[in-house]
Amino acid sequence: MQVSMKVNGEEVTREIEPRVLLVHFIREELGLTGTHWGCDTTNCGTCVVLLDGQPVKSCTVLAASAHGHEVRTVEGLASNGSLDPVQQGFMAEHGLQCGFCTPGMMLTARALLDKNPHPDELQIRQAISGQICRCTGYATIVRSVQWAAEHPAAAGDPPGTGTDEEDVRA
Amino acid sequence: MTTTHEHPANPAAGDPDRPVGFGRIQRKEDPRFIRGKGRYIDDIVLPGMLHGAILRSPVAHARLVSIDISAAAAHPKVKAVVTGKDLEGLKLAWAPTLSADVQAVLATDKVRFQGQEVAFVVAEDRYAARDALELIEVEYDILPPVVNARRALDADAPVIRDDIEGRTDNRIFDWEMGDAGATDAVFARADVTVAQEMVYPRVHPAPMETCGAVADFDPIDGGLTLYETTQAPHAHRTLYAMVAGIPEHKIRVVSPDIGGGFGNKVGIYPGYILAVVGSILTGKPVKWVEDRSENLMSTSFARDYLMKGEIAATRDGKILAVRTSVLADHGAFNATAQPTKNPAGFFSIFTGSYDLEAAYCSVTGVYTNKAPGGVAYACSFRVTEAVYLVERMVDVLAAKLQMDPAELRLKNFIRPEQFPYKNKTGWEYDSGNYAPAMRLSMQLAGYEDLRREQAEKRERGELMGIGVSFFTETVGAGPRKHFDIVGLGMADGAELRVHPTGKAVVRLSVQSQGQGHETTFAQIVAEELGIPPEDIDVVHGDTDQTPFGLGTYGSRSTPVSGGAVALVARKVREKAKFIAAAMLETRAEDLEWEKGRWFVKGDPGAGRTIAEIALAAHGTLALPEGIDGNLDAEVTYDPPNLTFPFGAYICVVDVDPGTGRVKVRRFIAVDDCGTRINPMIIEGQVHGGLTDGVGMALMEIIEFDDDGNCLGGSFMDYLIPTAMEVPDWETGFTVTPSPHHPIGAKGIGESATVGSPPAIVNAVVDALAPFGVTHMDMPCTPARVWEAMQGRATPPV
Ligand code: FES
Ligand code: FES
Numbered sequence: 001m002q003v004s005m006k007v008n009g010e011e012v013t014r015e016i017e018p019r020v021l022l023v024h025f026i027r028e029e030l031g032l033t034g035t036h037w038g039c040d041t042t043n044c045g046t047c048v049v050l051l052d053g054q055p056v057k058s059c060t061v062l063a064a065s066a067h068g069h070e071v072r073t074v075e076g077l078a079s080n081g082s083l084d085p086v087q088q089g090f091m092a093e094h095g096l097q098c099g100f101c102t103p104g105m106m107l108t109a110r111a112l113l114d115k116n117p118h119p120d121e122l123q124i125r126q127a128i129s130g131q132i133c134r135c136t137g138y139a140t141i142v143r144s145v146q147w148a149a150e151h152p153a154a155a156g157d158p159p160g161t162g163t164d165e166e167d168v169r170a
Numbered sequence: 171m172t173t174t175h176e177h178p179a180n181p182a183a184g185d186p187d188r189p190v191g192f193g194r195i196q197r198k199e200d201p202r203f204i205r206g207k208g209r210y211i212d213d214i215v216l217p218g219m220l221h222g223a224i225l226r227s228p229v230a231h232a233r234l235v236s237i238d239i240s241a242a243a244a245h246p247k248v249k250a251v252v253t254g255k256d257l258e259g260l261k262l263a264w265a266p267t268l269s270a271d272v273q274a275v276l277a278t279d280k281v282r283f284q285g286q287e288v289a290f291v292v293a294e295d296r297y298a299a300r301d302a303l304e305l306i307e308v309e310y311d312i313l314p315p316v317v318n319a320r321r322a323l324d325a326d327a328p329v330i331r332d333d334i335e336g337r338t339d340n341r342i343f344d345w346e347m348g349d350a351g352a353t354d355a356v357f358a359r360a361d362v363t364v365a366q367e368m369v370y371p372r373v374h375p376a377p378m379e380t381c382g383a384v385a386d387f388d389p390i391d392g393g394l395t396l397y398e399t400t401q402a403p404h405a406h407r408t409l410y411a412m413v414a415g416i417p418e419h420k421i422r423v424v425s426p427d428i429g430g431g432f433g434n435k436v437g438i439y440p441g442y443i444l445a446v447v448g449s450i451l452t453g454k455p456v457k458w459v460e461d462r463s464e465n466l467m468s469t470s471f472a473r474d475y476l477m478k479g480e481i482a483a484t485r486d487g488k489i490l491a492v493r494t495s496v497l498a499d500h501g502a503f504n505a506t507a508q509p510t511k512n513p514a515g516f517f518s519i520f521t522g523s524y525d526l527e528a529a530y531c532s533v534t535g536v537y538t539n540k541a542p543g544g545v546a547y548a549c550s551f552r553v554t555e556a557v558y559l560v561e562r563m564v565d566v567l568a569a570k571l572q573m574d575p576a577e578l579r580l581k582n583f584i585r586p587e588q589f590p591y592k593n594k595t596g597w598e599y600d601s602g603n604y605a606p607a608m609r610l611s612m613q614l615a616g617y618e619d620l621r622r623e624q625a626e627k628r629e630r631g632e633l634m635g636i637g638v639s640f641f642t643e644t645v646g647a648g649p650r651k652h653f654d655i656v657g658l659g660m661a662d663g664a665e666l667r668v669h670p671t672g673k674a675v676v677r678l679s680v681q682s683q684g685q686g687h688e689t690t691f692a693q694i695v696a697e698e699l700g701i702p703p704e705d706i707d708v709v710h711g712d713t714d715q716t717p718f719g720l721g722t723y724g725s726r727s728t729p730v731s732g733g734a735v736a737l738v739a740r741k742v743r744e745k746a747k748f749i750a751a752a753m754l755e756t757r758a759e760d761l762e763w764e765k766g767r768w769f770v771k772g773d774p775g776a777g778r779t780i781a782e783i784a785l786a787a788h789g790t791l792a793l794p795e796g797i798d799g800n801l802d803a804e805v806t807y808d809p810p811n812l813t814f815p816f817g818a819y820i821c822v823v824d825v826d827p828g829t830g831r832v833k834v835r836r837f838i839a840v841d842d843c844g845t846r847i848n849p850m851i852i853e854g855q856v857h858g859g860l861t862d863g864v865g866m867a868l869m870e871i872i873e874f875d876d877d878g879n880c881l882g883g884s885f886m887d888y889l890i891p892t893a894m895e896v897p898d899w900e901t902g903f904t905v906t907p908s909p910h911h912p913i914g915a916k917g918i919g920e921s922a923t924v925g926s927p928p929a930i931v932n933a934v935v936d937a938l939a940p941f942g943v944t945h946m947d948m949p950c951t952p953a954r955v956w957e958a959m960q961g962r963a964t965p966p967v
Contacts, residue, residue, distance in 0.1 A: 017297065019297070020297075024296075027212075032206070033206070033212075034207065036378070036429070038379065038429075038462065039885045040885075041462070041884045041885050041886045043885035046429075073206065074206030075205070075206050077206075078205065090200070091196050091204060094196075094197070094851070094853070094854045096200065096203055096684075098377070098427075098428060098684030099208045099427065099684065100210065100378040102203055102204060103206045121898070124893075126894070128892075129892045132378060134858070135378075136854060136861075137854075137856075137860055138892075139898050139899050140857060142898070
């Protein structure tokens with residue numbers, strides 16, 4: 001079957017098997033490998049993309065059901081060569097280690113900030129609660145999103161230099 | 171003498187926000203990850219690449235009667251179907267494990283755990299490969315399984331490994347450490363003894379990226395390029411050369427970006443070998459990436475230690491001796507990745523942070539009909555189990571003596587003047603200063619206030635618990651005279667080149683899985699040479715481009731490779747000194763080093779920066795005798811000892827009396843990993859490990875039913891903490907450098923995973939004290955906690 005959708009602002013059309021999952025469509029048909037895959041049961045959220053602005057787990061959406069819709073992936077987060085504040089926040093606050101959960105986390109954060117520019121810690125935790133990070137322990141992800149909230153116009157600026165206080169020292 | 175020309179500013183003089191060396195800097199690897207440009211195994215696409223999928227056993231123990239592949243082979247998109255019989259012909263049906271055992275690549279005689287590899291399909295795309303698995307017919311003759319390790323040595327237990335000639339039972343090894351007689355004598359005369367059985371359940375590292383490989387065999391030159399999710403690319407290459415008979419110089423192992431490892435990606439899995447076989451058979455590159463259930467059900471699990479701990483002490487709380495016996499469940503093949511002479515890893519560090527008179531442990535390893543493995547999940551070679559045992563036991567003793575658990579620990583610590591400290595099982599702790607770390611942790615927690623709050627809450631029937639743990643780790647294996655894996659000494663290499671313009675490249679034998687090696691190792695070179703970290707490229711994960719070494723696990727990157735990198739930089743610095751002397755027309759011994767440049771003693775204006783020296787080294791300068799025209803060096807670092815990081819953790823929990831749900835309200839972690847290279851990365855490593863600890867203590871377990879069915883085979887059943895289950899971590903640190911490590915660093919990757927589970931369980935048990943609970947096993951799930959409140963705490967196995 002033929003599907004068409006807008007991905008990161010570009011219209012794409014492909015001939016696919018009806019059973020193809022959106023995650024595989026994005027990764028294999030379009031070669032956008034920033035969207036990851038990590039489980040068989042819709043639990044991990046490494047596959048999160050924005051579908052019409054809403055975070056969805058692309059392993060649980062058929063490519064066919066995205067027909068006619070708009071998809072945004074991590075590759076579409078930066079605009080005109082400028083990083084999204086969320087991307088800068090993740091670098092400034094060490095919101096990533098292996099980077100595997102990171103694209104999904106950042107897209108959820110972007111959707112959250114679009115709705116709620118000043119989320120509190122609990123709201124951030126709730127927003128990412130359907131996604132697993134095995135590396136960071138989440139606190140730095142929370143801080144990364146807070147950094148982005150505090151620097152809404154940061155796009156284009158050089159990333160922050162991490163000036164927050166060091167750990168308490170004996 | 172005076173200089174006659176202007177020199178560029180010393181880049182190392184830099185500004186404090188951009189340290190040239192140790193300090194908080196952003197990670198050099200992040201720009202690609204935040205753009206979605208990381209390159210993980212499944213992102214690798216080669217021209218003409220085919221896809222493999224593995225058929226796995228649905229049963230735990232059965233004789234293979236027949237396999238019919240005809241329908242699968244007839245599938246139009248299928249290129250090859252491989253069974254154990256085919257592999258027998260290639261002498262590849264069995265592969266050696268990291269523990270001198272063998273493991274079936276594809277089953278030939280029996281299947282020995284649910285999820286074992288039975289057949290391999292290679293097809294044009296991943297969907298077709300999965301479709302074809304459905305077409306394979308296998309007939310099994312079911313055998314009774316051994317599921318409970320306690321039954322493994324029963325006289326009537328089925329013998330799992332009848333493939334090994336002469337085997338009549340399921341015993342793998344018996345191992346002991348310490349002095350049994352001396353320990354018994356101390357126990358006989360002690361005022362107080364306590365004993366407790368405890369289980370460290372089987373858990374799984376479950377990195378977010380599963381394991382996989384892309385094999386690309388070139389039939390013309392006989393070369394194999396193997397991309398795989400491995401934490402140890404060099405060790406893998408050597409083993410492939412030994413197993414498959416492909417000459418080692420024809421094998422290139424590339425470990426691309428890795429989406430988390432935690433020990434899960436140390437071993438060689440059948441899937442990797444099958445990808446190679448698939449590529450040899452089809453002449454095309456073959457990709458195999460496991461799904462999550464395959465990852466949880468068949469790859470390296472962790473723990474599964476059934477332990478009994480005992481402590482002997484005086485009436486006033488001086489700990490005299492610790493004794494323990496362990497039944498270790500190794501699954502169907504002994505594939506645990508331990509140093510050869512340490513079948514139970516470094517479990518003998520169960521003496522903890524305390525000055526004891528005697529200690530003894532015995533460990534028996536057994537086969538069961540479960541997945542093989544047994545080191546993984548950030549455990550520093552079984553230090554996790556050891557620390558859990560001793561830290562739980564100290565709390566059991568504190569309860570018996572009605573002493574405060576923090577005070578009891580403070581009373582028994584090895585004192586700073588006793589280091590280097592030889593413990594009763596033979597370890598030499600390099601350095602430590604335990605009491606200040608414990609006190610800092612108590613201060614950050616507001617320990618006294620917490621105890622007051624707890625007392626008030628107890629009056630009101632609320633269940634609040636405060637748990638303490640203090641751990642000493644042993645990491646950075648290790649000196650080659652003591653430690654090897656399958657005969658390969660546990661050293662690591664480093665190569666450093668300073669290019670003519672003063673930029674550098676350092677090549678490592680270890681491989682990052684998220685730890686930030688590209689940043690940390692650049693910082694070590696920067697600290698030693700004064701070249702800014704952004705001017706230093708770190709190359710790793712490709713055997714063609716890096717020196718030999720054993721890889722990243724057991725928190726060994728900083729202790730071993732970090733030593734290698736510091737030493738290789740110092741070698742370059744020494745060489746630079748002779749070149750600088752030639753440039754300055756003086757003697758090398760008249761020069762003094764300040765970060766980034768050599769200058770004439772007493773004449774700081776007369777100096778040359780590393781960049782100037784690099785250009786001269788490659789230029790026309792007449793070089794001193796014995797100095798060749800580059801600024802390069804290489805070393806292989808054989809560490810003189812392991813390093814012993816430590817930490818003091820305090821956990822505060824609230825337990826819902828109605829449901830048994832445990833909420834970790836606060837967690838205070840004070841870590842001492844010696845010299846701190848990048849505090850931001852260290853903090854991240856600690857946070858991640860604490861989250862692992864919450865997972866193991868409260869949620870994670872791989873259970874089996876009586877038939878050997880794995881009950882933790884998906885993320886529906888195997889629960890991992892999300893942002894909702896963990897608090898905002900509170901961290902602190904002390905610095906006690908390692909006296910023998912070139913930069914005094916000790917390693918931090920696993921400290922929190924090791925140290926946090928006992929703090930959390932101790933907190934839960936403390937909360938349940940009003941119910942008379944003195945111990946409960948992990949995971950402290952609501953149901954299990956509720957049972958404990960009813961006086962029915964049961965072990966999970
Ligand atoms: S891949 Fe795990 S939720 Fe989509
Ligand atoms: S950074 Fe590794 S899973 Fe989140």
